[in-house]
Each structure stands twice: as structure tokens, then as C-alpha cells.
Amino acid sequence: MPGQVSIIDIIKQQIKKEESLPVLSPKAMAIQNEAIKEAPDFEVLSRLIRTDPTLTGQVLKTANSPFYRGLGGVDTIKDAVVRLGQDEMVNIIMKELHQKNFRSSHPVIKSYQIRLWNHSVSCAIGSLWTVKYLSMDELLPKAFIAGLLHDMGKLYLLTAIEKIFQSKTAAFKPPPQLIDKILDNLHSAMGYNLLTKWHLPVTYRIIARDHHTDEYDISDMLLLIVRLVNRVCSKIEDNSSKTDLSGIISSKEADILGMTEIGVAELEIALEDARTKRPM
Structure with missing residues (x-):
């Protein structure tokens, strides 16, 4: 198989099978x-x-x-x-x-699912908090759902990778470093596809697709909120003293939304507080 089919090709072939679709x-x-x-x-x-x-x-x-x-x-x-x-x-x-859909019995996949679920719930809580903070009441019904589902493309990929782990014919089992790269590079497109298959409104599909892109609709307030909250959640999860909020505070999203340094700091505090109270 080496030299003929790449791991990306194997995953894409697996994704085409209905058994790899989180249902x-x-x-x-x-x-x-x-x-x-x-x-x-x-x-x-x-x-x-x-x-x-x-x-x-x-x-x-x-x-x-x-x-x-x-x-x-x-x-x-x-x-x-x-x-x-x-x-x-x-x-x-x-x-x-x-x-x-986050209940794999495979230890490697399960560890990824736990981190992904905790991140998704944090983004949901943070998106709802930010909508309330900015008094964007019209977005209240959608904020939590948008944050919860923005990374579902990673769940789709993890389901496919789990099938590869379980396969008796696959000659190559991706190591964690490669899994990380696959999730980072492919999850946005896969998220759009999965939410489409789940018949979710286009609002949520676009957020799944565009929450990392350089080019996006700057008039989409909910997308901007999820992008900003996602970065704050990732900063918290990074748990490194080398990371701070300066890049987030000076971001285009914060500027358009009118999220001040104090607002972003309060968002981080709210997320940290929710994180300590939530069972992991």
C-alpha cells in the first residue's frame, strides 16, 4: 500500500461508506x-x-x-x-x-472524543454567553447550537479513523500526530457535509465550514462569535503561559463585534468557571 494509496485517500474512501457517518x-x-x-x-x-x-x-x-x-x-x-x-x-x-455520538469503545478515538466534546460544549456555552453580553437577543436561539456543532467534522473524521483502526485489511494505522493533522486540515469541509446530511439549517453548516477560513462573511455575526469563542476556548485548552489574549483582542472578529479587552477577559473567566464546574 505505501507508495500507492495515502492515508488521506484511505480516510476519504472510508468516509464514502455510510458506516462512517455519525448517525x-x-x-x-x-x-x-x-x-x-x-x-x-x-x-x-x-x-x-x-x-x-x-x-x-x-x-x-x-x-x-x-x-x-x-x-x-x-x-x-x-x-x-x-x-x-x-x-x-x-x-x-x-x-x-x-x-x-461521542461514545467510542476504542481508547485512542475515545480520548479524542472526550477532548472534542468538552471543546464543543465550551464553545456552546461561550457563544451563548457572548450573545448575551453583546445584547444580540435575536441570536439567542442559535448561539448554543452553533457553538456545539461547529467542530462536528472532527467527529465525522474520527468515526472514519475508528473504522480504519478496526479494519483487518488496512495496512497503516495513523499515529496521533497524523490524526491531529488530518483533523485540523479536513474537519471544516467534513463538518459542512455532516451537518448537511443531518438536515441542519445552512446557518450552522456555514459556521462549520468557515470558522477557520481567511475569507468569510464579516456580516455574519454568529459566525464571528463562534470564531472568537473558538479561539478563546483553544487558548484555555492550550494551558500554556506563553499564550495570551492579545491576538484575540486585536482580531478582526473582536473589532467587528465590539468585544473590548475587558469583554474578552470576562469571556475567558466565564469559560474557565464553566469548565471547572462541568464533569470531564
């Missing part, structure tokens, strides 16, 4: 499709949620969390919808539905 079950797809509508029918959504015990449990757990303590107990999905509100309800649903 949403028909039930999960139905829940997602209703949740992301501009005006979800919460009677329909409640019925769909009740068919998924895990999702039902997570919704009720959140509605009865310490944040809502003092409002009395909630034991039905209908009451949980009223308590949580539309945006929070949809965010919980999307997080729970997509986390199910």
Missing part, C-alpha cells in the same frame, strides 16, 4: 427537526421527548437543578418546558442528542 436515529432526527424550527410546537416536542428515556431524564434533571431551586419540584415534561423556556429546552435537547 442520528430516526427518533433523534425527528426531535431535532422539531426543536430547531423557528417556532417549535412544544406539544409535539414534549410527546417526542417522552419517547426517549435518557432525554426525558436530562430535561427533568435540569428543571429540578439547584439553579431553579425554590420554584417547587417538576415531574412532567410539560411543566419542564414552561420552567426552562424555549431556548434552554432546545439547548438541552441538542446537547443530549449529539453527545450520544
Whole structure:
């Protein structure tokens, strides 16, 4: 195989197979499709949620969390919808539905998935925080989802790489350094493809495709927010004293959004705080 087929070719061949596509079950797809509508029918959504015990449990757990303590107990999905509100309800649903694709049994792939999921949730939290901070209320329904799904192309690639690891015919198993390079170079295009296959709105597909590109639509405020938050999250994850916020503060995204040095610093603090409170 060496000299004939590259590892990139092997991965692209694997991606063409439907078995390498991270899937949403028909039930999960139905829940997602209703949740992301501009005006979800919460009677329909409640019925769909009740068919998924895990999702039902997570919704009720959140509605009865310490944040809502003092409002009395909630034991039905209908009451949980009223308590949580539309945006929070949809965010919980999307997080729970997509986390199910991050459960590989392969130790190498699992380690990547854990880091990817934590990064995705941080970007979701950070994007929502930034939208609120900038008072861009029209973006509130989309901010968390945009941050959560922006790197799903990496999940697509990891699923394909896992199949290669499991294959008895593949002569080459990519080492971690090569996996990192593959994820960095290919995930944006793969993210666009995956979100298209999942029938997600074009807003989220464009963010998955353009969150690293040099040329992008500077009028797309949600894209700008995800790009900025993604950089802050990466800076935190780098965990190096050599990295600071100066490049982010002086970035085009921060300038267009009007995110001051104080704003970016407060975003970092909010993300650090959320990171310490979230189970890893």
C-alpha cells in the first residue's frame, strides 16, 4: 500500500461508506427537526421527548437543578418546558442528542472524543454567553447550537479513523500526530457535509465550514462569535503561559463585534468557571 494509496485517500474512501457517518436515529432526527424550527410546537416536542428515556431524564434533571431551586419540584415534561423556556429546552435537547455520538469503545478515538466534546460544549456555552453580553437577543436561539456543532467534522473524521483502526485489511494505522493533522486540515469541509446530511439549517453548516477560513462573511455575526469563542476556548485548552489574549483582542472578529479587552477577559473567566464546574 505505501507508495500507492495515502492515508488521506484511505480516510476519504472510508468516509464514502455510510458506516462512517455519525448517525442520528430516526427518533433523534425527528426531535431535532422539531426543536430547531423557528417556532417549535412544544406539544409535539414534549410527546417526542417522552419517547426517549435518557432525554426525558436530562430535561427533568435540569428543571429540578439547584439553579431553579425554590420554584417547587417538576415531574412532567410539560411543566419542564414552561420552567426552562424555549431556548434552554432546545439547548438541552441538542446537547443530549449529539453527545450520544461521542461514545467510542476504542481508547485512542475515545480520548479524542472526550477532548472534542468538552471543546464543543465550551464553545456552546461561550457563544451563548457572548450573545448575551453583546445584547444580540435575536441570536439567542442559535448561539448554543452553533457553538456545539461547529467542530462536528472532527467527529465525522474520527468515526472514519475508528473504522480504519478496526479494519483487518488496512495496512497503516495513523499515529496521533497524523490524526491531529488530518483533523485540523479536513474537519471544516467534513463538518459542512455532516451537518448537511443531518438536515441542519445552512446557518450552522456555514459556521462549520468557515470558522477557520481567511475569507468569510464579516456580516455574519454568529459566525464571528463562534470564531472568537473558538479561539478563546483553544487558548484555555492550550494551558500554556506563553499564550495570551492579545491576538484575540486585536482580531478582526473582536473589532467587528465590539468585544473590548475587558469583554474578552470576562469571556475567558466565564469559560474557565464553566469548565471547572462541568464533569470531564
